[in-house]
Amino acid sequence: MTYRSISTRFTLGTLAMAVSLGAQAVTDQDILNDHATVDDVVTYGMGLQGQRYSSLDQLNADNVQSLQPVWAFSFGSEKMRGQESQPMIKDGVMYVTASYSRAYAIDARTGEEIWQYDARLPDGIMPCCDVVNRGGALYDDLFIFGTLDAKLVALNKDTGKVVWVKQVADYQEGYSITAAPIIVNGKLITGVSGGEFGIVGKVEAYDPRTGDLLWTRPTVEGHMGYVYQDGEAVENGISGGEAGLTWPGDMWETGGAATWLGGTYDPDTDTLFFGTGNPAPWNSHLRPGDNLFSSSRLAIDPNDGSIKWHFQTTPNDGWDYDGVNELISFDYEQNGELVRAAATADRNGFFYVLDRTDGSFIRGFPFVDEITWAEGLDENGRPIYTEGGRPGDPAATEEDKGEPVLARPAFLGGKNWMPMAYNQTTGLFYVPSNEWSMDIWNEPVSYKRGAAYLGAGFTIKPANEEFIGVLRAIDPSTGEEVWRHENRAPLWGGVMTTAGNLVFTGTPEGYLKAFDARTGEELYRFNTGSGVVGTPITWEMDGEQYVSVASGWGGAVPLWGGEVAKVVKDFNQGGMLWTFKLPSENGAQ
Amino acid sequence: MNAIYWWLMLLMTLSSLAQASDAVLDRPPERTYDIVVESGYLNVGLYRDFPPYSYLENGEPAGVDVAIGQRIAEELGVEFRVHWITPDETLEDDLRNNVWKGHYLAKRRIADVMLRVPYDRRFAYMRDSTGEVVNDQVVMFGPYQQEHWQIAHDAEALDAVRTMAVFQYHPIGVEIDTLPDTYLSSAFGGSLRDSTQHFRNVERAFDAMLEGRVHAVMSTRAEIDHQLARHADRPFRSATNGFPGLVKQSWDVGMAVKHTHRELGHVIEAIVDRMVREGEIADIFARHGLRYSVPAYYDGILEMDEET
Numbered sequence: 082m083t084y085r086s087i088s089t090r091f092t093l094g095t096l097a098m099a100v101s102l103g104a105q106a107v108t109d110q111d112i113l114n115d116h117a118t119v120d121d122v123v124t125y126g127m128g129l130q131g132q133r134y135s136s137l138d139q140l141n142a143d144n145v146q147s148l149q150p151v152w153a154f155s156f157g158s159e160k161m162r163g164q165e166s167q168p169m170i171k172d173g174v175m176y177v178t179a180s181y182s183r184a185y186a187i188d189a190r191t192g193e194e195i196w197q198y199d200a201r202l203p204d205g206i207m208p209c210c211d212v213v214n215r216g217g218a219l220y221d222d223l224f225i226f227g228t229l230d231a232k233l234v235a236l237n238k239d240t241g242k243v244v245w246v247k248q249v250a251d252y253q254e255g256y257s258i259t260a261a262p263i264i265v266n267g268k269l270i271t272g273v274s275g276g277e278f279g280i281v282g283k284v285e286a287y288d289p290r291t292g293d294l295l296w297t298r299p300t301v302e303g304h305m306g307y308v309y310q311d312g313e314a315v316e317n318g319i320s321g322g323e324a325g326l327t328w329p330g331d332m333w334e335t336g337g338a339a340t341w342l343g344g345t346y347d348p349d350t351d352t353l354f355f356g357t358g359n360p361a362p363w364n365s366h367l368r369p370g371d372n373l374f375s376s377s378r379l380a381i382d383p384n385d386g387s388i389k390w391h392f393q394t395t396p397n398d399g400w401d402y403d404g405v406n407e408l409i410s411f412d413y414e415q416n417g418e419l420v421r422a423a424a425t426a427d428r429n430g431f432f433y434v435l436d437r438t439d440g441s442f443i444r445g446f447p448f449v450d451e452i453t454w455a456e457g458l459d460e461n462g463r464p465i466y467t468e469g470g471r472p473g474d475p476a477a478t479e480e481d482k483g484e485p486v487l488a489r490p491a492f493l494g495g496k497n498w499m500p501m502a503y504n505q506t507t508g509l510f511y512v513p514s515n516e517w518s519m520d521i522w523n524e525p526v527s528y529k530r531g532a533a534y535l536g537a538g539f540t541i542k543p544a545n546e547e548f549i550g551v552l553r554a555i556d557p558s559t560g561e562e563v564w565r566h567e568n569r570a571p572l573w574g575g576v577m578t579t580a581g582n583l584v585f586t587g588t589p590e591g592y593l594k595a596f597d598a599r600t601g602e603e604l605y606r607f608n609t610g611s612g613v614v615g616t617p618i619t620w621e622m623d624g625e626q627y628v629s630v631a632s633g634w635g636g637a638v639p640l641w642g643g644e645v646a647k648v649v650k651d652f653n654q655g656g657m658l659w660t661f662k663l664p665s666e667n668g669a670q
Numbered sequence: 671m672n673a674i675y676w677w678l679m680l681l682m683t684l685s686s687l688a689q690a691s692d693a694v695l696d697r698p699p700e701r702t703y704d705i706v707v708e709s710g711y712l713n714v715g716l717y718r719d720f721p722p723y724s725y726l727e728n729g730e731p732a733g734v735d736v737a738i739g740q741r742i743a744e745e746l747g748v749e750f751r752v753h754w755i756t757p758d759e760t761l762e763d764d765l766r767n768n769v770w771k772g773h774y775l776a777k778r779r780i781a782d783v784m785l786r787v788p789y790d791r792r793f794a795y796m797r798d799s800t801g802e803v804v805n806d807q808v809v810m811f812g813p814y815q816q817e818h819w820q821i822a823h824d825a826e827a828l829d830a831v832r833t834m835a836v837f838q839y840h841p842i843g844v845e846i847d848t849l850p851d852t853y854l855s856s857a858f859g860g861s862l863r864d865s866t867q868h869f870r871n872v873e874r875a876f877d878a879m880l881e882g883r884v885h886a887v888m889s890t891r892a893e894i895d896h897q898l899a900r901h902a903d904r905p906f907r908s909a910t911n912g913f914p915g916l917v918k919q920s921w922d923v924g925m926a927v928k929h930t931h932r933e934l935g936h937v938i939e940a941i942v943d944r945m946v947r948e949g950e951i952a953d954i955f956a957r958h959g960l961r962y963s964v965p966a967y968y969d970g971i972l973e974m975d976e977e978t
Contacts, residue, residue: 159696162774205756205776207758208775211774212774212775254870279868279870329855329864330863331868332868334868335846361847362846366856366860367851367852367863369860474856475856475917476856476857476860526796527761527793528788528921529757530720530757530764530786531717531788531817531923532848532890532921533788534848534849535849535852643798
C-alpha cells in the first residue's frame with residue numbers, strides 16, 4: 082500500500098512565509114507543560130492528563146455573549162460526515178485531522194490552508210464504527226496521526242510531506258485507528274480500534290522520529306508483551322501473568338479489549354492510563370469469568386509497557402459497556418491530605434474516583450439518572466449485578482425470539498467516547514452524558530455470511546420524551562450533580578473548561594455552547610451549520626483568546642436506528658472548522 | 671433529421687445525465703434489468719475468500735456460487751463480473767453495504783444481484799420495534815441450495831462422532847463468531863466450552879486438525895466437504911451426529927436484489943429455478959465434490975411436478 086498526499090499545497094503568501102519562519106520544533110517540555118501554557122495546544126486533552134482546562138480568563142462568563150466567529154474552514158470534498166477531532170495549535174498554525182483519515186495545517190489567524198494530507202485508503206476497507214478521526218500528535222517537526230486502515234502516518238508539520246508510515250495492525254483482521262496518539266518522554270503511544278472479529282487490544286510505543294516499534298503490551302490476559310532492542314523482540318512478561326485465569330478455553334486468544342480511545346499520561350506517577358473495550362464474543366454467557374483486561378482502566382509504565390495496575394468497571398461485560406473511557410488525573414485535598422486521584426465516567430453509567438498511585442477505589446456513584454443492570458458498587462468498586470439484568474443465555478434460545486431484557490444505560494453508554502473536562506477552579510468535572518436504555522434479546526432469525534447465526538437483537542430508546550443528552554457538572558468528592566443542562570439530541574462532542582468560569586461543548590443540533598461553570602446557565606450559542614461532535618480548544622494569540630471547534634454531524638449515533646434515529650434524522654451533514662474570538666475592542670479589557 | 675433521431679438523442683442525454691448525477695451525488699447507480707442488459711455486464715455479489723462458495727484460485731474466481739453467477743450472466747447474455755463482498759457483522763449489514771445503499775466508504779460500489787443470501791420469509795419480513803420492516807430495501811428470492819451444519823473428525827484421534835458428548839473429551843475447532851461457536855460454547859450447560867478452539871476460518875481449523883491440535887471441526891456441510899476433499903489423503907471423516915438444542919439445523923440459500931430492481935430479480939429467479947429443477951445446480955455441486963440438498967422451498971413442489 083502506498084501513501085501519498087494527493088493534495089499537498091503550499092500557500093506562498095507573505096503571511097504564510099512568516100508563519101513557517103516562526104515555526105519551532107515541539108519539544109518534550111512543550112508537551113509536558115501544555116496544560117500550563119496558553120499560547121499553544123500541543124496535546125490531545127490540552128495537557129497530557131487530559132483535563133481540557135485552560136487558565137485563560139480573558140474570555141469569561143461576563144463577556145462570552147460577544148464571542149464572534151473570525152474564520153471558518155471547510156474540510157472539503159464530499160467527505161463531510163463525522164468530525165470528531167480536537168485541533169492543536171503551535172506558533173500560529175492549527176493542526177487538525179478530519180474524517181476519512183485526513184490532516185490539515187491552517188493559518189490560525191486567517192483560516193487559510195497551508196497543507197492537506199489525504200491518506201489513500203485501500204479498496205474494500207470496512208472500519209467498524211464510522212469514518213471518524215479524533216486528532217493527532219505534534220512532536221519535533223512532525224504531525225502524527227492514525228488512519229482507518231490502522232497505520233500511523235508522520236508528516237512534516239511545516240510542509241505536510243510524509244516522513245514515515247507504519248502499520249500498527251492489519252485492517253483486514255478488523256483493526257483500525259481513530260484515536261489521537263500521544264507523546265510521552267519522547268515516545269509515541271497509541272492504541273488500536275477493532276470490531277467484533279476476534280481482535281486483541283494493545284498499547285504500543287514507537288520512536289516518533291523513525292516509526293520504530295519500542296514496546297507492545299496486549300490488553301488481554303495471557304498474551305506476551307515485548308520490548309524491542311536493536312530490532313529484536315525481548316519478552317517482557319505475559320499480561321495478567323498467565324492465560325486462562327479469567328477466560329474459559331481459548332477465548333483469551335481472541336478476547337477483544339480494544340484500546341480504541343487512546344490514553345492519557347500522568348507525570349506525577351509516570352503512568353499511562355488506557356481504557357479497554359468490551360470482551361469478545363459479545364454474549365457473556367459464552368465466557369464465564371471476569372475476562373481481564375476487558376472493560377478496564379490499565380495503568381501502564383511508559384518506559385517498557387508493563388502493567389502497573391488495573392481497575393475493571395464491568396467484569397464479564399454482557400451489555401457492550403466497552404469501558405474505554407478516558408481516565409483523567411486530578412488532585413484534591415481531603416482532611417488536609419493531598420489525594421492523587423483520577424476519575425472516569427464509564428459507559429456503564431458509574432463515575433469512578435480512583436487513587437492513581439495504585440488503582441485503589443476511592444468512591445463511585447451513578448452519573449446518569451438510572452442504572453438497571455447493577456444495584457450499586459461494593460467497597461472495591463465492583464458492580465453488584467441486578468438479578469435478571471443480564472441478557473439471555475443463548476443455550477436457552479428457542480426458535481422464537483429470546484426474552485428481551487431492558488438495560489439502562491444503552492450500549493452507547495451513559496457517556497461514550499466524548500471527553501469530559503475538569504476545572505481546577507471549580508473542582509468540578511463536566512460530563513457529556515446521555516439518558517437512554519435498550520431492549521436486548523437473543524435473535525435466532527439472523528444470518529451471517531450465508532449461514533444461520535444467533536445474533537443479538539436490540540433497540541435503543543430515549544429514556545425521556547424531551548431529552549437524551551445531559552451535560553452535567555459533577556463534584557468528584559461527593560458525587561453530587563451540581564448542575565445539569567438537558568439537550569434533545571444525544572450529546573456526542575467533547576467538553577473544554579476555563580478559568581473564565583466557562584464550559585464549552587457542542588450539540589448535534591449544530592450549536593457551540595458556553596455555560597457558566599458554577600451555575601450551568603447557558604451564556605452563549607452559535608449555530609455552526611452541522612452537528613458538533615468534535616472537542617473545542619482555547620488558546621491565546623496576539624494577546625487575544627481564541628476558541629476553535631470542528632463541526633460535522635456523524636459518528637456512531639446516526640449509524641443506529643430505532644427511536645433515537647427519529648431525533649437525529651433531519652440533522653444535515655457538514656465538515657467545517659470554526660474559530661472564534663471576542664471583537665478586538667472587547668479584548669484585553 | 672427525423673423526430674425519432676432527436677428522441678433517441680434526448681433519451682441518451684437524459685440517461686447519461688442520470689449516470690453523471692449519480693456520480694455527483696455519490697449514490698449507487700440504478701441498474702435495472704434493461705440497463706444491465708444494455709450495459710452488457712452483470713455485477714454478481716459474492717463473498718470474498720469463502721471456499722467452496724466463492725474465492726480466487728490461481729487468480730481466477732472459483733467456487734459453486736461463481737459457477738452459478740456465471741450461468742446467470744450467460745443466460746442473460748451479458749458478461750459476468752464479480753463484486754467481492756467483505757462480510758460485515760450480519761446479513762443486514764451486507765445487504766445494506768452491497769445491494770441497496772452502498773458502504774459509506776464506497777457508496778457507488780454495488781452489486782446487481784447478491785448470492786448466498788439465506789432465503790427465510792421470517793427474516794425477509796422481520797420488523798423492528800417501531801414496526802418498520804427491517805429489510806424493506808431488498809427483495810430476497812430464488813432459493814438454490816439448502817445448507818446444513820456438519821462435523822468432520824480425524825478418525826485416528828476420534829473414531830466416530832455419534833453424539834456431541836464426545837467433545838467433553840476431544841478438542842473441536844470452529845470459526846470464530848459463528849453459530850457453531852455459540853453452540854459449542856453454550857450448549858449442554860457449557861460443558862463443551864473448554865474443548866472449543868477458535869480459528870479465523872475453517873481452513874485454519876483443518877490445519878490444526880492436521881497437526882493434531884483438534885480432533886474435529888464443525889462448520890457448514892459444503893465447507894467441510896471441500897476441506898475433506900482437499901485432505902483426502904488423511905483419515906478425516908464426515909460425522910453422522912445430530913445437533914440437539916441447536917437453534918437452526920438447516921436453511922435455504924438464495925439471492926437478493928434492490929427492491930427497485932424486481933424485474934431483474936424475476937428474470938434471474940426464472941433462470942435459477944430452471945437450474946434447480948433440471949438438476950444443473952446439483953451438477954455444479956457434484957463437480958465441486960460437494961453434497962447438495964434441494965432447498966426446503968421445493969418440498970412438495972418437485973414431487974408434484976413429477977406426478978403431473
